[in-house]
Amino acid sequence: MAKTMEPGNKLGQKMSELTEKVQGSQAWSSIFRPGSVFRKGYTDSPRNRSYVVMNSVLYHLHPVKVKRHAVKVSYTLCLGGLSFFLFILLTVTGIFLMFFYRPTAAQAWDDMYALQASVTFGLLVRNMHRWAAHLMVLAVFLHMARVFYHGAYKPPREFNWVIGVILLTLTLLLSFTGYLLPWDQLALWAVTVGTNMMGFTPVFGNQVRFVLLGGSEIGTDTLLRWYVLHVLFVPFVTVIFLAIHFWRVRKDGGISGPL
Amino acid sequence: MAEIPEHLRKRAEEARKKAEAKKAAEAGEVAAAPAESGADADAPAAGDSKIPAHLLERSKAAKAAKAAKESAGAGGELVGAGVGSAAAAVASAAPPPAAAGPAGHTQRLLTVVKAGSIQDVKAAPVDKVHVWPHLLAVEFVSALAVLAFTLIFSIFVNAPLLAVANINQTPNPSKAPWYFLGLQELLTMFHPMVAGVTIPGIGIFLLILAPYIDRNPSNKPEDRKFAIALFTVQMMFWAVLTIISSFFRGPGYNFILPWNDGLFFEL
Numbered sequence: 001m002a003k004t005m006e007p008g009n010k011l012g013q014k015m016s017e018l019t020e021k022v023q024g025s026q027a028w029s030s031i032f033r034p035g036s037v038f039r040k041g042y043t044d045s046p047r048n049r050s051y052v053v054m055n056s057v058l059y060h061l062h063p064v065k066v067k068r069h070a071v072k073v074s075y076t077l078c079l080g081g082l083s084f085f086l087f088i089l090l091t092v093t094g095i096f097l098m099f100f101y102r103p104t105a106a107q108a109w110d111d112m113y114a115l116q117a118s119v120t121f122g123l124l125v126r127n128m129h130r131w132a133a134h135l136m137v138l139a140v141f142l143h144m145a146r147v148f149y150h151g152a153y154k155p156p157r158e159f160n161w162v163i164g165v166i167l168l169t170l171t172l173l174l175s176f177t178g179y180l181l182p183w184d185q186l187a188l189w190a191v192t193v194g195t196n197m198m199g200f201t202p203v204f205g206n207q208v209r210f211v212l213l214g215g216s217e218i219g220t221d222t223l224l225r226w227y228v229l230h231v232l233f234v235p236f237v238t239v240i241f242l243a244i245h246f247w248r249v250r251k252d253g254g255i256s257g258p259l
Numbered sequence: 260m261a262e263i264p265e266h267l268r269k270r271a272e273e274a275r276k277k278a279e280a281k282k283a284a285e286a287g288e289v290a291a292a293p294a295e296s297g298a299d300a301d302a303p304a305a306g307d308s309k310i311p312a313h314l315l316e317r318s319k320a321a322k323a324a325k326a327a328k329e330s331a332g333a334g335g336e337l338v339g340a341g342v343g344s345a346a347a348a349v350a351s352a353a354p355p356p357a358a359a360g361p362a363g364h365t366q367r368l369l370t371v372v373k374a375g376s377i378q379d380v381k382a383a384p385v386d387k388v389h390v391w392p393h394l395l396a397v398e399f400v401s402a403l404a405v406l407a408f409t410l411i412f413s414i415f416v417n418a419p420l421l422a423v424a425n426i427n428q429t430p431n432p433s434k435a436p437w438y439f440l441g442l443q444e445l446l447t448m449f450h451p452m453v454a455g456v457t458i459p460g461i462g463i464f465l466l467i468l469a470p471y472i473d474r475n476p477s478n479k480p481e482d483r484k485f486a487i488a489l490f491t492v493q494m495m496f497w498a499v500l501t502i503i504s505s506f507f508r509g510p511g512y513n514f515i516l517p518w519n520d521g522l523f524f525e526l
Contacts, residue, residue, distance in 0.1 A: 049390075049391050049392070052395075053390050053391055059390070059391070062395070064390060065387040065388060065389055065390060066387060066393075067386065069386075071388060071397055073397060078397065082401060082402065082405055086405065112420055116420065123417065124410075126418055127412075127413035128410065129418075130418035130526070131412050131416070134437075134526055148486075148490050149487065150478060151478030151483060151486075154470060154475075154476060154478060155476070158470035158471060161470050162470075165463065165467045168466075172438060176436060183423065183424045184420050184421040184423060185422050185425065185430050186525050187424060188424035190434060193435040193439075193443060194436070196451075197446070197451060197454075197455030197456070198455065200455050200456050202452060205452075217426070219426075259479055259480060
């Protein structure tokens with residue numbers, strides 16, 4: 001038994017020596033900060049559990065500790081976090097789609113068709129972008145309902161609720177501006193219905209409609225305008241409000257208390 | 260005054276008695292030669308004090324004058340409290356400690372502040388857990404579940420891509436995206452300015468104002484039945500409008516039954 005184990009043991013010894021050497025190198029410890037599970041000497045200690053959060057750009061939005069009731073899935077259903085996750089998923093899939101799309105009336109629909117027909121994973125990524133967008137609108141609505149039913153907008157969280165409502169309207173705007181981009185009959189007429197409604201704004205109705213359409217009728221200028229709104233302007237504003245929203249969650253004392 | 264611990268109260272009482280006895284002994288002397296006796300009594304304190312000499316002199320003179328007045332008249336503190344002349348006569352022998360406390364101390368106990376009455380010294384313990392791994396694991400799994408759902412759904416269900424946009428050919432019916440269909444349904448009941456601008460505008464405005472309108476501090480469902488009822492009715496109202504407009508409206512935006520006339524709904 002001992003004899004058969006020997007070559008394996010030797011290999012294992014070599015491996016652990018190598019690991020030791022790599023993890024002990026300056027390059028390695030300069031990349032993985034304390035708290036990283038890859039760092040030499042990582043153990044599951046309260047100190048390292050704190051470092052994991054404090055020393056990670058991805059996780060440091062969180063506090064080091066949260067109230068125990070906050071990690072119960074039934075309390076928030078993760079709806080706020082999932083809304084943000086869907087926003088990231090939409091950004092990633094959206095960047096992919098941008099490589100294959102030109103926002104002009106002459107080319108938009110053909111590009112969409114070519115994307116689905118001849119781009120690797122084009123159809124799949126487009127589907128994901130569309131379904132994730134609908135899911136995000138739904139998640140944001142449900143997140144708002146959850147916050148209301150928990151009374152989580154009460155002091156000191158009033159202003160974060162206001163930012164949340166702004167984020168809800170931004171989400172609807174993101175979805176609605178994206179709706180036009182495929183430039184098919186569904187897109188054109190859904191947007192026609194929507195912008196006609198906004199054209200009934202008192203006093204400035206016609207001006208509002210003109211600004212939205214980039215003209216008096218939906219056309220290639222509208223497409224360019226909504227494209228820029230969809231891929232740059234609204235996401236830019238949304239990210240700013242998201243940052244304030246998350247920051248305020250921490251500043252207002254973390255997640256709201258149990259019922 | 261239940262907050263003062265018993266032993267401290269006793270000590271203060273004893274100190275006060277001692278001081279009264281001392282004052283009573285001195286009282287006659289002070290009355291006879293106020294300025295001189297005052298200077299004698301405080302002489303040792305002046306040596307090791309950091310208070311300027313001229314100020315000390317002034318305060319000594321004032322104290323002596325006060326003591327003289329008090330011993331001549333009735334006891335100041337008890338007259339102030341409105342007790343009868345009999346009590347005042349008793350107190351006249353015991354003026355309040357003026358120059359120094361018992362046994363020459365220059366400070367005395369004013370009050371005892373219980374820990375926590377002004378400042379929260381020890382915060383109430385909150386049951387907390389580390390974000391890693393408790394919260395991050397939950398978030399990771401839920402994100403993964405949503406990603407898996409989106410991916411699998413996208414494999415089996417294609418996003419719609421109808422014929423190329425044609426401004427001259429209006430599809431029948433024309434519907435807005437699903438989240439605006441509630442508003443489109445309102446269009447059948449109100450003027451477009453009311454249904455398309457005023458109602459959603461007021462809706463968003465009221466939503467923003469919700470925390471400032473709802474002044475009820477409790478977040479317990481049993482304390483806020485009205486708010487919950489109002490919000491639920493509101494949500495149900497929009498849900499019903501959206502469902503009607505999505506599934507029960509067909510060509511010409513006329514009322515249909517989806518199980519008879521088919522679905523006129525695209526996501």
